[in-house]
Amino acid sequence: MSSLGETTIAGVEPFDTIAEVYDNLFTNSAIGSAQRRSVWTELDRNFRPGQRILEINCGTGVDALHLAGRGIRVVACDSSSGMIAAARRRWEASPYRDGVDLRHLAIEHITRLEGEGPYDGIISNFAGLNCLPDLKQVAANLARLVSPGAKAILCLFGRLCLWEVLWYLAQGHFEKAFRRLRPQGVVATLAAGGQVLIRYPAVRSLQEEFSPYFRLKSWKGVGVAVPPSYLEFLPARFPRLFRWAVEIDPFLGRCPGFRALADHVVVALERSEI
Numbered sequence: 001m002s003s004l005g006e007t008t009i010a011g012v013e014p015f016d017t018i019a020e021v022y023d024n025l026f027t028n029s030a031i032g033s034a035q036r037r038s039v040w041t042e043l044d045r046n047f048r049p050g051q052r053i054l055e056i057n058c059g060t061g062v063d064a065l066h067l068a069g070r071g072i073r074v075v076a077c078d079s080s081s082g083m084i085a086a087a088r089r090r091w092e093a094s095p096y097r098d099g100v101d102l103r104h105l106a107i108e109h110i111t112r113l114e115g116e117g118p119y120d121g122i123i124s125n126f127a128g129l130n131c132l133p134d135l136k137q138v139a140a141n142l143a144r145l146v147s148p149g150a151k152a153i154l155c156l157f158g159r160l161c162l163w164e165v166l167w168y169l170a171q172g173h174f175e176k177a178f179r180r181l182r183p184q185g186v187v188a189t190l191a192a193g194g195q196v197l198i199r200y201p202a203v204r205s206l207q208e209e210f211s212p213y214f215r216l217k218s219w220k221g222v223g224v225a226v227p228p229s230y231l232e233f234l235p236a237r238f239p240r241l242f243r244w245a246v247e248i249d250p251f252l253g254r255c256p257g258f259r260a261l262a263d264h265v266v267v268a269l270e271r272s273e274i
Contacts, residue, residue, distance in 0.1 A: 014131075015059075017194030019082030023060055026126075030235035031226060034246045035264060038222045038253065039125055039155050040066060042266050046151045047072050051120035054145060056107060057128025061087030061100065067123075068099030075113065079106035107132065110141050117145045122152040127264065130157045130198045135209040143213035148273040152214055155222065155266045159202045162261035163227040203265060214269035221253035221262025228263045 049071030058076035
């Protein structure tokens with residue numbers, strides 16, 4: 001989860017502090033891999049070979065290279081120089097590097113790419129947008145970069161995670177169990193003093209923030225049965241149950257009610273013709 005233009009607390013670029021270990025913490029983990037595959041299902045459904053996509057908060061470049069492997073060109077941006085450095089190492093070792101253009105670029109300056117557009121779509125994976133204070137301005141800026149009808153596939157933290165509620169209630173941590181409901185957001189400490197303010201907008205709120213530039217087409221939950229990544233010890237302890245959770249998660253993620261209890265939500269938006 002690397003973000004562009006995130007609200008920093010300590011004057012430190014937060015995701016620089018975890019760039020070197022991010023893949024071990026999440027990308028290569030059992031939970032991270034399961035959740036990412038679920039997001040890829042939406043990316044593969046909405047984008048086709050030959051298109052040119054803009055990725056914000058690209059992190060270590062995993063999603064960009066996945067799309068490049070399908071014949072999709074990606075301009076992948078991140079505000080964290082550490083994340084871009086990690087992405088470049090992955091890019092250099094990939095057979096699909098010709099399809100990816102890495103940029104160290106923050107969301108405040110994303111309209112600098114307007115002269116290179118229009119893009120055929122936008123992606124933002126794993127909660128980078130939760131770290132931004134003004135999603136309405138983000139929506140207005142992104143709208144300038146894509147054509148009418150272009151898709152935006154955005155993955156954010158969910159408003160209320162069932163796993164998180166149950167886990168922390170079982171430990172007697174009531175405030176942590178419902179921290180995502182705090183209107184002012186939550187300050188997260190990453191590493192080495194890197195802190196970021198994370199907000200958890202509901203899908204309806206997100207829809208309003210991106211209107212009138214984008215309209216909501218669909219959304220699903222990712223991580224209803226599959227737990228959050230900080231519970232990575234569970235797959236090793238209960239491998240059969242975890243495999244079962246991975247199998248049923250796509251179904252629960254599409255079910256009204258259950259999908260609102262997921263660790264992440266994937267929202268599919270379409271650029272309006274205005």
